[in-house]
Amino acid sequence: MGAHVLEANSSGNLTPAVHEAGTVLPGYLLVILSVLMVTLVVVIVAGNALVIMAFIVDKTLRNQSNYFFLNLAISDFLVGAFCIPVYIPYNLTGRWMLGRGLCKVWLVMDYLLCSASVFNIVLISYDRFLSVTRAVKYRAQRNMTRRAVAKMVAVWVLAFLLYGPAIIFWETIVGQSIVPANECFAEFYFTWYFLLSASTFEFFSPFVSVAFFNLSIYLNIHRRNKNRAACVEDDTKTQKHSKTHKDGGGWSVFFVKTRKVSSSEPTAISAVIEDDEALSPSSIEDPNNSQIFMQRKKLSPCRKDSRLFQPSASCVAPGRRTQGSRLSRDKKIAKSLAIIVCIFGICWAPYTLLMIIRAACSGKCVENYWYEMTFWLLWLNSAINPFLYPLCHTSFRRAFSKILCPKRQSVQPQIETQSC
Numbered sequence: 001m002g003a004h005v006l007e008a009n010s011s012g013n014l015t016p017a018v019h020e021a022g023t024v025l026p027g028y029l030l031v032i033l034s035v036l037m038v039t040l041v042v043v044i045v046a047g048n049a050l051v052i053m054a055f056i057v058d059k060t061l062r063n064q065s066n067y068f069f070l071n072l073a074i075s076d077f078l079v080g081a082f083c084i085p086v087y088i089p090y091n092l093t094g095r096w097m098l099g100r101g102l103c104k105v106w107l108v109m110d111y112l113l114c115s116a117s118v119f120n121i122v123l124i125s126y127d128r129f130l131s132v133t134r135a136v137k138y139r140a141q142r143n144m145t146r147r148a149v150a151k152m153v154a155v156w157v158l159a160f161l162l163y164g165p166a167i168i169f170w171e172t173i174v175g176q177s178i179v180p181a182n183e184c185f186a187e188f189y190f191t192w193y194f195l196l197s198a199s200t201f202e203f204f205s206p207f208v209s210v211a212f213f214n215l216s217i218y219l220n221i222h223r224r225n226k227n228r229a230a231c232v233e234d235d236t237k238t239q240k241h242s243k244t245h246k247d248g249g250g251w252s253v254f255f256v257k258t259r260k261v262s263s264s265e266p267t268a269i270s271a272v273i274e275d276d277e278a279l280s281p282s283s284i285e286d287p288n289n290s291q292i293f294m295q296r297k298k299l300s301p302c303r304k305d306s307r308l309f310q311p312s313a314s315c316v317a318p319g320r321r322t323q324g325s326r327l328s329r330d331k332k333i334a335k336s337l338a339i340i341v342c343i344f345g346i347c348w349a350p351y352t353l354l355m356i357i358r359a360a361c362s363g364k365c366v367e368n369y370w371y372e373m374t375f376w377l378l379w380l381n382s383a384i385n386p387f388l389y390p391l392c393h394t395s396f397r398r399a400f401s402k403i404l405c406p407k408r409q410s411v412q413p414q415i416e417t418q419s420c
Helices: 027-057 064-093 099-133 135-141 145-174 192-243 267-271 281-285 323-360 368-388 394-404
Strands: 251-257 290-296
Touching: 027 064, 027 368, 027 394, 064 099, 064 145, 064 368, 064 394, 099 135, 099 145, 099 192, 099 323, 099 368, 145 192, 192 323, 323 368
Parallel strands: none
Antiparallel strands: 251 290
């Protein structure tokens, strides 16, 4: 969402490239600004286009969680392909020369795409939250693309309803327009109570939601690591106890849950390769999810709670790690999740707060260049998202390699894991 109001200087001319005294910025500075703007457009378009092309090239990426990455890439791609290029001439010349009709279209698209980007980030965080806290149910439903498409459509509808009708009909309802002919900004630009209400849905609520989902993911994984450590310790004691009884008198059945880490699972769960949830009947019946091992073992007559089924894969030999390595892994997970929340807050909080303050004081208490910096920071988020979300998946990187370096692709299958 760009800055849609340009301050007037002392001579009455409208231009963003002015000093306080009203003098035009030097030509070299305008060149530098132009290069930076064009570079940002190239990064946004290239990064998000790569994500979109990955879905075309690699069909294995087409599952529920990755569709949300696609939705995010589409919204960010359009920000770089349409919103910023249209705004650059306006920013450099200080005059809107494309007419009132295209101004409305640009405003609707700008607000729509930025809001959709935010809602997609919330949807991705929620999807990660479900994949960790309800892993069994999530894996059973992750290939239901119809439900994923419904959520994607809901994001766009909600994003449009937040600002679209106000941009289109505000002038009709109020009865007059406050936008000069050579400028382009929303009619509600100085209506602070509307902006405060809209910002609650566009930033404050999404920020709290993203922080909650990612914090819950970390706490869940940390709890499971502690449970696994206790389980492994108990299993070690059981094995030592069984070695003292070499003569067998009974058969014990062990169900060992095996799991192939799928590229479709979100990044947060990748740090926990083996789940510690109890085996459900459906997972036991599925030959792909479990293997049966029979071991002759003497059952102690004094042991009343001899168990037939071992409840967790985490109690078996694979995945044993020291407490130090688990703590190190938890720190890495917390760090990556904190980065997601912090970048979202850093990119959106300044713009949102200055927008409300500026509207409350009718633009007199916030200098224009500060406002310009905040919304360019907001657009910068569309350039960061491809690197923060899809590009940190091994499955996506493999698809990108197919696009960029097809000759270097290995024929051998690789274990699909996620690195961040």
